[in-house]
Amino acid sequence: MSDIYSKYETVIGLEVHAQLLTDSKLFCSDSAAFGGAPNTHISAISLAHPGTLPRMNRKAAEYAIKLGLACHCEIEKDNYFARKNYFYPDLPKGYQVSQHTAPICKGGYVPVVTDAGSRQIQLNRIHLEEDAGKLLHDQDPTNSYVDYNRAGVPLVEIVSEPDMHTSDEAYAYLTELRRLVRYLGVCDGNMEEGSMRCDANISVRIKGTTTLGTKVEVKNMNSIRNVKRAIDNEVKRQIDLLEAGGTLIQETRSFEAATGSSFSLRSKEEANDYRYFPEPDLAPFHLTDEFIAAIRATLPALPEELIQKYITVYGLPEYDARVICDDKGTADYFESLTAVTTQYKAAANWMLGPVKSWLNEHSADISRFPVTPAALAALIHLTDSGKISFSIASSRILPEMITATTEDPLAIATRLNLLQDTNADNISPIIDEVLAKYPDKVAAFRGGKKGLMSLFVGEVMKLSKGKADPRLTNELLAEKLKG
Ligand SMILES: Nc1ncnc2c1ncn2[C@@H]1O[C@H](COP(=O)(O)OP(=O)(O)OP(=O)(O)O)[C@@H](O)[C@H]1O
Numbered sequence: 001m002s003d004i005y006s007k008y009e010t011v012i013g014l015e016v017h018a019q020l021l022t023d024s025k026l027f028c029s030d031s032a033a034f035g036g037a038p039n040t041h042i043s044a045i046s047l048a049h050p051g052t053l054p055r056m057n058r059k060a061a062e063y064a065i066k067l068g069l070a071c072h073c074e075i076e077k078d079n080y081f082a083r084k085n086y087f088y089p090d091l092p093k094g095y096q097v098s099q100h101t102a103p104i105c106k107g108g109y110v111p112v113v114t115d116a117g118s119r120q121i122q123l124n125r126i127h128l129e130e131d132a133g134k135l136l137h138d139q140d141p142t143n144s145y146v147d148y149n150r151a152g153v154p155l156v157e158i159v160s161e162p163d164m165h166t167s168d169e170a171y172a173y174l175t176e177l178r179r180l181v182r183y184l185g186v187c188d189g190n191m192e193e194g195s196m197r198c199d200a201n202i203s204v205r206i207k208g209t210t211t212l213g214t215k216v217e218v219k220n221m222n223s224i225r226n227v228k229r230a231i232d233n234e235v236k237r238q239i240d241l242l243e244a245g246g247t248l249i250q251e252t253r254s255f256e257a258a259t260g261s262s263f264s265l266r267s268k269e270e271a272n273d274y275r276y277f278p279e280p281d282l283a284p285f286h287l288t289d290e291f292i293a294a295i296r297a298t299l300p301a302l303p304e305e306l307i308q309k310y311i312t313v314y315g316l317p318e319y320d321a322r323v324i325c326d327d328k329g330t331a332d333y334f335e336s337l338t339a340v341t342t343q344y345k346a347a348a349n350w351m352l353g354p355v356k357s358w359l360n361e362h363s364a365d366i367s368r369f370p371v372t373p374a375a376l377a378a379l380i381h382l383t384d385s386g387k388i389s390f391s392i393a394s395s396r397i398l399p400e401m402i403t404a405t406t407e408d409p410l411a412i413a414t415r416l417n418l419l420q421d422t423n424a425d426n427i428s429p430i431i432d433e434v435l436a437k438y439p440d441k442v443a444a445f446r447g448g449k450k451g452l453m454s455l456f457v458g459e460v461m462k463l464s465k466g467k468a469d470p471r472l473t474n475e476l477l478a479e480k481l482k483g
């Protein structure tokens with residue numbers, strides 16, 4: 001980066017909208033499911049026809065609290081909703097029911113890990129609100145259509161403090177947030193389908209100064225990678241403009257994935273005055289300590305806690321622990337696996353090696369892996385006892401277990417005649433054959449090149465088709481090479 005860019009510090013605050021995985025909408029029993037034929041998940045309440053009354057979805061509040069507790073927020077006990085008034089055709093009511101001054105979760109943080117180290121990104125709040133409908137502009141050359149299925153689907157808006165300073169941090173923050181909502185089961189975290197959406201607020205300031213610069217809000221990124229691209233592009237645009245003597249205006253811009261750049265949607269002067277006021281049709285709701293404690297009791301182990309456990313209690317390398325905890329399914333599988341084997345490192349090797357390869361090959365997630373944790377543990381024990389080698393276990397036995405899921409690994413190894421040979425009378429002639437094949441290497445070994453041992457072992461393995469017991473092979477080889 002040339003000097004002009006390194007003079008500046010980037011400041012980023014993210015607003016993330018996450019659709020909650022409730023069956024019904026936030027204020028009525030219409031289905032909250034994604035998709036469906038247009039305007040089939042609607043009723044007079046979704047559309048706010050006169051005389052209808054909204055009713056609060058308790059599950060949505062539970063989910064918001066779950067996320068808040070996982071993010072170390074303070075939970076607001078006295079909650080009420082507010083109307084955010086604006087006119088747009090995707091909004092059937094002419095207002096959005098949201099929480100304005102009293103968000104259900106306050107403060108808190110999300111842990112992130114980047115190449116620069118570990119940090120806690122501070123949150124401002126998490127509040128509940130309802131989603132708007134969807135405008136469809138691509139169905140007809142002259143008309144736009146509106147689908148209200150999404151109108152009223154519960155959302156949480158997770159608002160960070162302006163606490164991130166690189167696009168890498170923003171990337172790590174979104175990745176962690178997505179992992180958290182998936183661990184908690186409160187949102188599917190799918191940015192491509194729009195069930196998790198992110199607006200990025202970006203400003204720059206001269207390094208060492210503390211006042212915030214003018215912020216620009218960038219919208220319409222449909223992946224975490226595109227949020228990072230949008231930030232990189234916007235930071236450059238702002239610095240270039242300032243360096244050319246220009247002045248930034250507070251505005252909202254739209255990101256274009258095809259070019260990686262953005263265009264202005266509206267400036268602050270055109271910003272809406274939302275005329276917030278308390279929603280008169282919904283009673284304020286009070287949360288008791290018992291209710292919050294009961295939700296806390298349902299929290300699963302969170303990824304960072306599991307990672308720490310795997311490193312400190314199981315002695316795994318951090319890399320292994322992180323890969324295993326990338327998604328909850330894999331972590332759950334590993335939890336079940338380590339409940340039946342204490343061979344933690346071997347278990348991790350199996351997860352990162354053969355299991356992951358199978359999942360990649362089949363573009364599947366772990367829920368489709370046909371071998372149960374108990375069966376995999378049996379295979380690990382069989383390998384550990386020296387009855388079969390890891391290479392035989394992964395290349396021959398595991399595929400059998402995948403297709404014939406009920407046969408136990410020892411039975412498969414016996415049936416296929418793959419049990420490791422621990423009989424010196426069988427291994428000895430193979431060793432003699434190998435040593436006879438490499439007289440020069442034998443001489444070199446005896447002359448001090450001890451590293452050649454692995455070559456001899458490898459050759460014995462090859463000739464025995466992987467069945468020679470490695471410990472015995474090493475012993476016999478050492479004996480014969482003494483000369
Ligand atoms: N100068 C700044 N530079 C970067 N980010 C900022 C700056 N000032 C505020 N932010 C961030 O902008 C975001 C503002 O979000 P918030 O939801 O509070 O307001 P909003 O965008 O006006 O509301 P909404 O879009 O929901 O109607 C926060 O994430 C905050 O941290």
Ligand SMILES: [Mg+2]
Binds near residue numbers: 015157159
């Ligand atoms: Mg906002």
Ligand SMILES: [Mg+2]
Binds near residue numbers: 015199217
């Ligand atoms: Mg905003």
